[in-house]
Amino acid sequence: MIFYFSGTGNSQWVAEELARRLKDKAVLIPKAKKEYKLGNDEKIGFVFPIYAWSAPKIVFDFINRVRFENVNNPFVFFVCTCHTQTGTIDRIMKKALAKKGLPCQAGFSLRMPNNYLLAPFVKTDSEKKKIQLLAQAQVHLDLIAEKIQKKKNVFQLRRGLGASLLSGIGRPLFEKFMTVKGFYVTDACNRCGLCAKVCPVGNIRVTEKPVWGDHCELCQACLNYCPQQAVQYGHYTKNKKRYVFSEKLLEDS
Ligand SMILES: Cc1cc2nc3c(=O)[nH]c(=O)nc-3n(C[C@H](O)[C@H](O)[C@H](O)COP(=O)(O)O)c2cc1C
Structure with a gap:
């Protein structure tokens, strides 16, 4: 197992x-x-x-x-x-x-x-x-x-x-300073809900905009998978290319 x-x-x-x-x-x-x-x-x-x-x-x-x-x-x-x-x-x-x-x-x-x-x-x-x-x-x-x-x-x-x-x-x-509080969304968010869907622990609710709950693992699926690049964290993530695992990469490897 x-x-x-x-x-x-x-x-x-x-x-x-x-x-x-x-x-x-x-x-x-x-x-x-x-x-x-x-x-x-x-x-x-x-x-x-x-x-x-x-x-x-x-x-x-x-x-x-x-x-x-x-x-x-x-x-x-x-x-x-x-x-x-x-x-x-x-x-x-x-x-x-x-x-x-x-x-x-x-x-x-x-x-x-x-x-x-x-x-x-x-x-x-x-x-x-x-x-x-x-x-x-x-x-x-x-x-x-x-x-x-x-x-x-x-x-x-x-x-x-x-x-x-x-x-x-x-x-x-890291645990003390890096918390879920750092996440926010920009106006680019179109409420598609993908962030909530990819969150492996079901910690995101999308109402008017995505809202993070209190059991975040900081896995960054929401940040990396957002198609609009609307999910950001502090000052660190702006204009940085995101990572998503893709079967395409495997075909090329
Ligand atoms: C919160 C966080 C902390 C990380 N810390 C480390 C680290 O200490 N050392 C390292 O080599 N990679 C670190 N990484 C990179 C990930 O371990 C690596 O990209 C991993 O393969 C991601 O796996 P996943 O796609 O299954 O989430 C970190 C990633 C995250 C999201």
Whole structure:
């Protein structure tokens, strides 16, 4: 069983591709049940994007609340998608799973196109780069699936420089300062409602204009998928090209 979360589609694609290779099932975390009955020696996987050198909050909430029945020698792994670096996600996931009495036997990161725009000088990748990243990801997915199939105890992550500092200090600062309050819409909004439709946690209501609720994951699907580019965040997102995962890119890769 593979549980996944995705804002703009990268991690969804990875979860589905992995499930196909492992002949397993991919379950979207916001739609997951409260309880799962496991088979003997079952694989339990978590696929998610890296948010500020850690995992999205919803992944930890899910690990905390889900109940597994018949836990008998499971193989537990995670695959995170990132743009450049993961921080100490291996330690973080081990700790979160240990609290639940689960092991964490393997972890991998996959470089994918960037969807993060909420900082100065940060932008989405060029079309050429996106195609290149997806082509590489296809190859890496084969290798990752093989290792998971063989239940290899291995961690292959792009932790990056200053990983402990970024996960330990950068993440709490990010949580404190980057909140849903930064989102707004410009006059370009035509109330098409796509922002609400793509929000994976159903946190947007469109009345006269989109209104964000209080359980935002900051996944940026609303910002990236708005066809009018009407969704903005602070000063950072104006005139920046958006990112949407596209099957077209895969065909080209
Ligand atoms: C809030 C947020 C924070 C992010 N932080 C990081 C980060 O710390 N390191 C990194 O390499 N990528 C970071 N990214 C980029 C995403 O992890 C990456 O683009 C991912 O593949 C997006 O997956 P998705 O399409 O499934 O949402 C961040 C993206 C978002 C939205």
